Amino acid sequence: xxxxxxxxxxxxxxxxxxxxxxxxxxxxxxxxxxCGELLIDVADYRHVPGGPGVLLAGHEAHYSLDAxxxxxxxxxxxxxxNQDKLLQVFFAALxxxxxxxxxxxxxxxxxxxxxxxxxxxxxxxxxxADTYQELEPDFRSFFDGLYGRGGYKLERRGGPRERFHVSxxxxxxxxxxxxxxxxxx
Numbered sequence: 232x233x234x235x236x237x238x239x240x241x242x243x244x245x246x247x248x249x250x251x252x253x254x255x256x257x258x259x260x261x262x263x264x265x266c267g268e269l270l271i272d273v274a275d276y277r278h279v280p281g282g283p284g285v286l287l288a289g290h291e292a293h294y295s296l297d298a299x300x301x302x303x304x305x306x307x308x309x310x311x312x313n314q315d316k317l318l319q320v321f322f323a324a325l326x327x328x329x330x331x332x333x334x335x336x337x338x339x340x341x342x343x344x345x346x347x348x349x350x351x352x353x354x355x356x357x358x359x360a361d362t363y364q365e366l367e368p369d370f371r372s373f374f375d376g377l378y379g380r381g382g383y384k385l386e387r388r389g390g391p392r393e394r395f396h397v398s399x400x401x402x403x404x405x406x407x408x409x410x411x412x413x414x415x416x
Contacts, residue, residue, distance in 0.1 A: 234369070235305075237320045238349040240303075241303075241346050241407070243300055246299065247338040250277050250285050253331070271290060273287055274286040291306060301331065303323050303327060332407060349396035350366075358392075358395040362395050370399075385399055386399075
């Protein structure tokens with residue numbers, strides 16, 4: 232299966248900011264072109280129950296920060312193997328988490344060991360056991376490289392009406408900075 236349109240959600244271990252504070256931070260990212268992608272605008276969806284919180288819209292991907300997590304939503308096609316694609320989306324998400332941790336020192340801390348990966352394409356990857364069986368080797372290989380073999384729990388979540396997604400929970404807290412070192416190699 233040729234994965235595309237991957238989403239990575241990294242959960243916060245500590246979140247003590249008002250999401251309104253993220254708006255000028257994301258706006259500064261647009262102005263300074265801090266990401267490898269073209270960033271376009273910032274949208275405030277804090278008023279939408281269950282919504283994306285604060286959204287940083289880009290041409291290739293969107294970033295959103297809510298009260299629990301950062302979500303990286305890759306829209307543009309990524310070339311390479313499934314491992315290459317997982318590496319690209321994880322690097323982008325981890326880099327965004329690192330930047331936010333620097334902007335909100337001791338007020339926002341992400342746990343790189345508590346993540347979800349979603350395939351945002353129900354036709355390509357229906358949320359069923361067959362898809363999981365086909366993708367599990369790619370996920371295991373990738374996460375073995377991040378957390379070490381047996382250092383995490385991988386689980387398919389949701390039902391057939393939802394997008395295919397897996398949760399990954401490391402056996403202990405994993406700082407974003409340490410994962411970035413692994414991913415950057």
